[in-house]
Amino acid sequence: MKLIDGKQVASDVKAEIALKVKQLLDHNLPAPHLAAVIVGEDGASRTYVESIERTCKEVGYISSVYQFSSTIDEAELLKVINFLNKDDEIDGYIIQLPLPKQISTDNIIAAIDPKKDMDGMHPINSGNLMLGKECFVPATPHGTVELLKRSDIETEGKHCVIIGRSNIVGKPLALLLADKEHNATVTVCHSRTQNLKEICSQADILCVAIGKPEMITADYVKKDAVVMDIGMHRVQDASTEKGYRLCGDVKFDEVAKKCSAITPVPGGVGPMTMVCLLLNVMTAYQRKNEKTLKKIM
Numbered sequence: 001m002k003l004i005d006g007k008q009v010a011s012d013v014k015a016e017i018a019l020k021v022k023q024l025l026d027h028n029l030p031a032p033h034l035a036a037v038i039v040g041e042d043g044a045s046r047t048y049v050e051s052i053e054r055t056c057k058e059v060g061y062i063s064s065v066y067q068f069s070s071t072i073d074e075a076e077l078l079k080v081i082n083f084l085n086k087d088d089e090i091d092g093y094i095i096q097l098p099l100p101k102q103i104s105t106d107n108i109i110a111a112i113d114p115k116k117d118m119d120g121m122h123p124i125n126s127g128n129l130m131l132g133k134e135c136f137v138p139a140t141p142h143g144t145v146e147l148l149k150r151s152d153i154e155t156e157g158k159h160c161v162i163i164g165r166s167n168i169v170g171k172p173l174a175l176l177l178a179d180k181e182h183n184a185t186v187t188v189c190h191s192r193t194q195n196l197k198e199i200c201s202q203a204d205i206l207c208v209a210i211g212k213p214e215m216i217t218a219d220y221v222k223k224d225a226v227v228m229d230i231g232m233h234r235v236q237d238a239s240t241e242k243g244y245r246l247c248g249d250v251k252f253d254e255v256a257k258k259c260s261a262i263t264p265v266p267g268g269v270g271p272m273t274m275v276c277l278l279l280n281v282m283t284a285y286q287r288k289n290e291k292t293l294k295k296i297m
Helices: 006-026 043-059 074-086 105-111 123-131 139-150 170-178 196-200 252-256 269-288 290-296
Strands: 033-039 062-068 092-095 159-163 185-189 205-208 226-229 233-236 244-247
Touching (some): 006 043, 006 139, 006 269, 033 043, 033 269, 043 062, 043 269, 062 074, 092 269, 123 170, 139 226, 170 185, 170 205, 185 196, 269 290
Parallel strands (some): 033 062, 033 092, 159 185, 159 205, 205 226
16 A cells, blocks of 8 residues: 655645746846735634745745625725736635635635636636636645655546535545546546445545544445545544544544555645645746746746
């Protein structure tokens, strides 16, 4: 059984990004700039944004955080979006979800400039992904396919089963795996799928984003399949010092004995999500400065 080390692959990608940033600075060009908008005091959102700031610093990016009270109204937040769209110093930004109930998430996403949409949520980016055109892809599915590629796991001609159909993971992951670069045959399952266990057990590559701790046991998995666990949960565990442990959607100890390769949680797909966000920023920067970069690099 091969352990797919997302932590190491993410470290390699960060080193590649940092080298590109150094080359930009050596030519007296500004570093790429990523901004994050956070509304309210959600602890998980704050932790994620803090990790973005930390990772940006590691690779030499500029980062900005726009923090607002949960009482902000939609019109005010749309003004912020308009400012970010027009600010030429910001190459890309994210809107940390969820947003408060008084704000329409759809309206906010639709207001984002697609060229600065680092989460790949704007309808134009989603549509272009479906059409196989240039676009920004949500970081988690992007990270999943990047991890497969850099771990030398062949997708062409393979049957990939995805459990989960969300707009930010399951659906874009299915489109990526089925495209002409990866050439997989893809089945998307969800909470209403009948014979789920039977379908999963046919997969050469099983990608799990169902959102239920350790739901996937060995009887869901074909012998020597590759398992990509995209879930992340904190579950109570009195035997640990902190009183909890982290786990994914897959019962790791049981499934690992049966599959040929598997991602751990933590340390698998998770670290790749962050670096793929940074890759999107670098892409946005390069597209914006294409003429300048052609002259000097």
